[in-house]
Amino acid sequence: xxxxxxxxxxxxxxxxxxxxxxxxxxxxxxxxxxxxxxxxxxxxxxxxxxxxxxxxxxxxxxxxxxxxxxxxxxxxxxxxxxxxxxxxxxxxxxxxxxxxxxxxxxxxxxxxxxxxxxxxxxxxxxxxxxxxxxxxxxxxxxxxxxxxxxxxxxxxxxxxxxxxxxxxxxxxxxxxxxxxxxxxxxxxxxxxxxxxxxxxxxxxxxxxxxxxxxxxxxxxxxxxxxxxxxxxxxxxxxxxxxxxxxxxxxxxxxxxxxxxxxxxxxxxxxxxxxxxxxxxxxxxxxxxxxxxxxxxxxxxxxxxxxxxxxxxxxxxxxxxxxxxxxxxxxxxxxxxxxxxxxxxxxxxxxxxxxxxxxxxxxxxxxxxxxxxxxxxxxxxxxxxxxxxxxxxxxxxxxxxxxxxxxxxxxxxxxxxxxxxxxxxxxxxxxxxxxxxxxxxxxxxxxxxxxxxxxxxxxxxxxxxxxxxxxxxxxxxxxxxxxxxxxxxxxxxxxxxxxxxxxxxxxxxxxxxxxxxxxxxxxxxxxx
Ligand code: NAD
Numbered sequence: 203x204x205x206x207x208x209x210x211x212x213x214x215x216x217x218x219x220x221x222x223x224x225x226x227x228x229x230x231x232x233x234x235x236x237x238x239x240x241x242x243x244x245x246x247x248x249x250x251x252x253x254x255x256x257x258x259x260x261x262x263x264x265x266x267x268x269x270x271x272x273x274x275x276x277x278x279x280x281x282x283x284x285x286x287x288x289x290x291x292x293x294x295x296x297x298x299x300x301x302x303x304x305x306x307x308x309x310x311x312x313x314x315x316x317x318x319x320x321x322x323x324x325x326x327x328x329x330x331x332x333x334x335x336x337x338x339x340x341x342x343x344x345x346x347x348x349x350x351x352x353x354x355x356x357x358x359x360x361x362x363x364x365x366x367x368x369x370x371x372x373x374x375x376x377x378x379x380x381x382x383x384x385x386x387x388x389x390x391x392x393x394x395x396x397x398x399x400x401x402x403x404x405x406x407x408x409x410x411x412x413x414x415x416x417x418x419x420x421x422x423x424x425x426x427x428x429x430x431x432x433x434x435x436x437x438x439x440x441x442x443x444x445x446x447x448x449x450x451x452x453x454x455x456x457x458x459x460x461x462x463x464x465x466x467x468x469x470x471x472x473x474x475x476x477x478x479x480x481x482x483x484x485x486x487x488x489x490x491x492x493x494x495x496x497x498x499x500x501x502x503x504x505x506x507x508x509x510x511x512x513x514x515x516x517x518x519x520x521x522x523x524x525x526x527x528x529x530x531x532x533x534x535x536x537x538x539x540x541x542x543x544x545x546x547x548x549x550x551x552x553x554x555x556x557x558x559x560x561x562x563x564x565x566x567x568x569x570x571x572x573x574x575x576x577x578x579x580x581x582x583x584x585x586x587x588x589x590x591x592x593x594x595x596x597x598x599x600x601x602x603x604x605x606x607x608x609x610x611x612x613x614x615x616x617x618x619x620x621x622x623x624x625x626x627x628x629x630x631x632x633x634x635x636x637x638x639x640x641x642x643x644x645x646x647x648x649x650x651x652x653x654x655x656x657x658x659x660x661x662x663x664x665x666x667x668x669x670x671x672x673x674x675x676x677x678x679x680x681x682x683x684x685x686x687x688x689x690x691x692x693x694x695x696x697x698x699x700x701x702x703x704x705x706x707x708x709x710x711x712x713x714x715x716x717x718x719x720x721x722x723x724x725x726x727x728x729x
Contacts, residue, residue, distance in 0.1 A: 207354075208347075208350055208351050208354045208693055210343070210347055210691050210692060210693070210694070211317070211342075211343040211344075211346045211347055211350075212343060213226070213320060213339045213340075213342070213343050214226060214336050214339055214340070226339075227335075227561060229321045230321050230324060230325060230335050230339075231559075232321070233321035233322045233324065233325035234325040234328065234329070234559050236322065236325070237322060237325040237326050237329060238270075238329065241270065241271060241272055241273060241329065242271045242272075242273060242274075243273050243274070244259060244273065244274040245259075245273050245274065245275045245276060245421065245422070245425060245445070246276050247276045247278065247282055247286070247442075247443060247444045247445065248425075248428060248429075248432070248441075248442065248443040249282070249285050249286045249289050249442045249443075249444070250285075250286075250289035250292075250438055250439045250442065251432075251437075251438025251439060252438075254276075254282070254285070255276070256276030256277055256278070256279075256282065257277075257279070258276075258277040259274040259275055259276055259277055260274070260275055260277050260418065260446075260447075261273075261274055261275075262274075262275060262330065262418075262419060262420075262421060262422065264329050264330065264332070264605075265331065265332035265419075265558075265566075265567040265568065265569050265570075265605060265606050266332055266557045266558050266559075266566070266567040266604075266605040266606075266607075267557070267601075267604045267605050268604050268605065268606075269604050270329070272329065272330050272422050273421070273422055275418075275421045275422075275445045275446075276444070276445050276446070277445075277446050277447075277450065277451075278415065278444040278445055278446025278447075278450060278451030279446070279450055279451070279454075280450070280454035282444050282446070282451070283413065283444055283451060283454040283455050283458060284454075284458065286413040286442035286443075286444050287384060287413055287442075287455070287458045287460050287461055288460070289411075289438075289439040289442050290384045290411035290412060290413055290439060290440070290442055290460075291383070291384055291411070291460050292439055293411055293437060293438070293439035293440055294381070294383045294384055294409075294410065294411040296437065297381075297406075297409060297410075297411050297437065297440045298380065298381050298409040300409075301361075302356060302357060302360060302361035303357070305356070305406075305407055305409070306353045306356055306357050306407065307435070308431070308434045308435040308436060309349045309352065309353045309403055309406075309407055309431075309434070310349070310350070310353050311434040311435065312349055312403075312430050312431045312434040313346045313349035313350050313353070315430045315433070315434065316342065316345060316346050316349070316399075316427070316430060317346055319430075320339065320342045320343075320346075321339075323342045323395060323423065323426060323427075324338040324339040324341070324342050325338070325559070326422055326423045326426060327341050327342070327394060327395060327420075327423050328558040328559050329558070329559070330394065330419075330420050330422050330423055331391055331392070331394050331419065331420045331423070331569060332522075332558045332566045332567040332568070332569060333521055333558055333566060334521075334558050334559075334560075334563045334564065334566045335558075335559065335561070337520060337521050337566075338558070340689075341393050341394070341395045341396045342395055342396075344393065344395075344396035344400070344691075344692060344711075345395045345396045345398075345399035345400065345427065347396075347691070347692035347693070347711065348396065348399055348400035348403055348404075348692055348710075348711060349399065349403050351692045351693050351711060352400075352403050352404060352407050352715075352716060353407065355713065355716055356407050356408070356716060359716075361378075361379075362378060362379035362716075362717065362720060363376070363377075363378040363379075364376065364377045364378065366724075372728055372729060373726055373727070373728055374726070374727045374728075374729060375724060375725065375726050375727075376724070376725040376727075377722070377723075377724050377725075378722070378723055378724075378725070379408075379717060379720035379721065379722055379723075380409070380720055380721060380722075380723050381408050381409035381410040381719065381720055382410055382462035382463045382487045382488070382719065382720070382721060383410060383411070383460075383462040383487075384410060384411050384412070384413070384460055384461050384462050384463075385405035385410040385411075385412050385413075385461070385462065385463045385464065385465060385719065386412075386413050386414075386415070386455040386456060386458070386461045386463070386464040386465070387401045387402050387405055387412055387413070387414040387415065387464075387465050387466075388414075388415050388452050388455065388456075388464065388465075388466045388467075388468065388476075389401060389414070389415070389416045389417055389420075389424065389467060389468075390417050390467050390468040390469075391417035391418075391419045391420045391569055392521070392524045392525060392526070392569075392628075393467075394416065394417065394420035394423045394424060395423050395424075395427055397467045397492075397710075398414070398416055398423075398424045398427060399427050399431075400710055400711065401414075401465045401466075401467060401490075401710075402414050402427075402428075402431070402441065403431070404465065404710075404715060404716055404718075404719055405463075405465055405719050406431075406436070406440065406441060407716065408716050408719040408720050409720070410462075410463070410719055411439065411440050411441075411442075412440065412441050412442065413442045413443075413444060413455055413461070414428065414441065414442070414443050414444070415443075415444050415445065415446065415451050415452055415455060416443075416445060417468075418445070418446065418447045418448075419569055419570060421445040424443070424445075425443065425445075428441060428443045448472065452472075453479075456476050456479050456480070457479060457483065459483075461487075462485070462487035463487035463488045463489070463490070463719065464476055464480070464487075464488075464489050464490070464491075465490040465491075465719070466489065466490070466491045466492070467491070467492040467493075467526075467710075468491075468493070469493065469494055469626075470493040470494045470626075470652075470702050470703075473489075473491035473492075473493045473705065474491075474493075474702070476489050476491065477489045477491065477705060488706070488718055488719075489705055490705065490706050490708075490718050490719070491704060491705040491706070492526070492697070492698055492699065492703070492704050492710060493526070493652075493654075493699065493702060493703050493704055493705070494526055494626040494628075494652060494654070494702075494703060495526045495527060495528070495530075495626060495652045495653075495654030495655055495699060495703050496530050496531065496623075496624060496625070496626050496650050496651075496652045496654075497517070497527060497528060497529055497530055497531075497652075497654055497655040497656060497657070497675075497687040498530075498531045498532070498533060498646070498647035498650070498656050498657075499513070499514055499517065499529050499531070499532045499533070499656065499657040499658065499659070499686045499687060500532075500533045500534075500637070500640065500643035500644070500647060500657070500658045500659070500660070500669065501514075501532060501533070501534040501535060501538060501542055501658075501659045502535050502538075502640055502643070502658065502659065502660035502662065502665055503535035503537040503538050504660045504661045504662040504665060505535075505538060505542075505659035505660050505661065506659065506661060506681070506683075507538055507541050507542050507545065507659075508545065508683075509659060509681060509683040510542060510659035510683075510686070511542060511545045511546050511549055512549070512683040512684075513529075513657065513659065513681075513682050513683045513684070513685055513686035514529050514532055514546060514632065514657075514686050515546060515549045515550060515553070516683075516684065516685040516686070516688070516689075517529030517657065517685045517686035517687040517688050518530065518610070518630065518631075518632040518686075519550065519553060519564065519565055519610040519630045519632075520564070520685065520688060520689075521566065522565050522566055522567070522568050522608070522610075522629065522630045523610075523627070523628065523629045523630040523631060523632075524568065524569060524573075524628050524629070525688050526626075526654055526655075526699075526703075527654060527655040527677070527687050527688040527689075527690065527697075528628070528687065528688060529632060529657065529685075529686045529687045529688070530623075530626070530627070530631070530632055530633070531618075531623050531632070531633050531634075531635065532632060532633070532634045532635065533618075533635050533636075533637045533642070533643040533646055533647060534634060534635070534636060534637065535636075535637055535638075535639070535643075536636045536637065536638060539634070539636045542634075543591065543612075543614065543634055546612055546634070547591045547592045547612055550592050550593065550610050550612055551592055553565050553610055555597055555602075555607055555608075555609060555610075556607075557601075557605070565607075565608075565609075565610050565630055567605045567606045567607050568606045568607075568608055568629065569606075570606070571606070573606065573628065573629060574596065574606045574608065576627060576628075576629060577596065577608045577627075577629050577631070578596060580622060580627055580629065580631060581593070581594040581595075581611055581631070583621075583622060584611070584613040584616065584622055584631075584633075587616055587620060587622070588613050588614060588615040588616035588620070588622070588633075589613065589614050589615040590611060590612075590613055591612045591613065591614055592609070592610070592611065592612050593608075593609035593610050593611030593612060593630070593631075594609060594611050595608070595609050596608050596609075597609065608629070608630065609630070610630040610631075611629075611630060611631045611632070612632055612634065613631065613632070613633045613634070614633070614634045614635075616633055616635075617635075618635050618646050618649070620633075623635065624650065626652070640660075640665050640668065640669070643658075644668075644669060644672050644673060647673060647674075647675075648672070648673065648674045650701075651701055651702045652699065652701055652702055652703045653674045653675045653676060653699050653700030653701035653702075653703050654675065654676055654677065654698075654699035654700075654703035654704075655675060655676065655677045655678075655679070655687040655688070655690075655699075656673050656675035656677070656678050656679070656687065657678075657679045657680070657682060657686035657687045658673075658678075658679075658680050658681070659680075659681055659686070660680070660681070661681075666680045666681070674700055674701065675699075675700060676697075676698045676699040676700050676703060676704065676709060677690055677695060677697065677698075677699075690711070691711075692711035693711060693712070695711075696709035696710065696711045696712025696713070696715070697709050697710045697711055697712075698710060698712070706718055
């Protein structure tokens with residue numbers, strides 16, 4: 203069968219191409235009003251096709267306005283996880299037995315429904331996790347892309363089932379990939395739709411049953427996506443949904459003896475502890491983990507400096523730097539350092555800090571009190587150990603009083619070896635470091651335990667070629683003014699990291715992702 207072609211969902215760009223951005227803004231603003239009106243409800247777990255009430259709930263509030271309750275969500279416990287894993291285990295064989303076409307159809311139908319409801323979903327993301335409207339829509343688009351791409355790939359490979367013929371007379375062989383059984387899905391807050399949907403769909407489409415736990419700060423958008431996948435035709439028990447925190451819901455899911463594999467995106471600390479748990483419990487299934495980054499960008503003396511400024515600004519400050527792919531350290535050739543730095547500071551000071559739902563907002567609020575405290579701590583250290591060129595303050599004036607707003611921050615005069623230039627902060631914070639030549643830039647870029655994204659700005663093709671050869675990074679972008687390190691598209695720029703940025707070396711939204719959720723079997727029959 204001819205597999206369906208794949209095209210990225212590029213909502214905002216398509217409105218721009220149609221010269222109709224006003225229609226985009228109107229639809230988004232109407233959706234914000236509608237979603238606001240439905241906030242504040244109490245939400246349960248979803249186990250074996252039914253709502254399951256919890257003994258306790260936790261409140262989620264909006265990062266830009268903590269007086270606005272998003273909802274009360276079920277506080278998951280080890281018992282809830284146990285019930286959910288049992289439900290998944292009971293149906294996993296039946297789910298595997300369903301044909302490729304039937305399974306794929308469910309995810310295509312879910313994608314169609316998300317497309318239909320994209321403005322509502324984007325508005326939900328803005329209110330719950332604080333992303334501005336174009337970033338929120340990109341999150342929705344990416345979720346749709348994952349569903350379409352994985353459906354296309356699974357169908358194209360015929361479910362990874364090959365007739366390998368008659369190797370010796372009378373022997374008939376088949377080589378196939380089969381699901382592990384039950385997967386735990388543990389998601390982060392920062393792409394609360396795309397990553398939640400992508401990981402869940404990856405585990406499910408390959409025939410595993412799932413227990414999914416979203417981040418504790420973004421359960422509402424995850425619940426909506428779970429419902430869409432469920433309504434698209436998943437049999438009861440195949441997708442179970444438990445909300446709650448890491449220690450009480452995440453850890454028991456990882457430790458449960460009937461959970462065969464875990465797919466995780468989040469911090470290095472948690473991801474590596476999940477790996478250790480699997481090892482200590484002698485579990486054989488995979489831990490597919492996408493982790494943090496400390497993404498370097500080189501600006502060479504052969505760079506288009508204006509393009510570099512634009513790329514670094516967008517890479518460092520979109521969604522307030524709360525992206526694993528955010529630009530966080532910049533190695534600038536000393537001949538262009540003064541010009542680059544001055545222009546970056548100027549451009550940064552033009553950015554609008556504001557509420558996620560306001561049209562002009564570029565720098566939106568940060569997710570949690572812990573993130574706000576981290577911001578205060580690193581900007582204080584930057585002021586004492588280096589020079590803060592712009593930013594460094596928490597904003598509390600006017601209607602910022604009830605939210606968590608911070609200024610985008612550019613820092614210089616901290617050595618490359620300093621913690622500020624080595625640790626992931628996950629905030630709108632970037633450090634600038636002078637270099638004498640490309641060699642030094644590459645050496646310092648690679649001198650990190652992470653290897654997620656990297657960028658270079660140089661008009662010299664030989665420099666770019668050398669950099670592609672030598673940079674230790676999963677995603678590498680040259681001369682990308684739309685963002686030096688962020689903004690990967692499904693299929694074209696599969697997402698994942700080298701070194702401590704990931705555990706498998708295979709990337710989400712790429713051609714080798716789905717196989718990780720399966721194990722190989724050869725079947726030989728003598729007739
Ligand atoms: P986090 O690690 O704090 O939380 C991620 C998830 O793990 C949440 O659902 C949380 O409840 C759960 N969790 C926490 N402790 C746990 C435990 N002991 N056992 C099991 N689960 C537990 O991450 P976050 O703050 O939500 O997200 C930010 C991090 O995610 C950053 O480090 C960022 O770089 C990373 N990230 C990586 C990628 C990627 O593709 N490489 C993408 C997005 C985010």
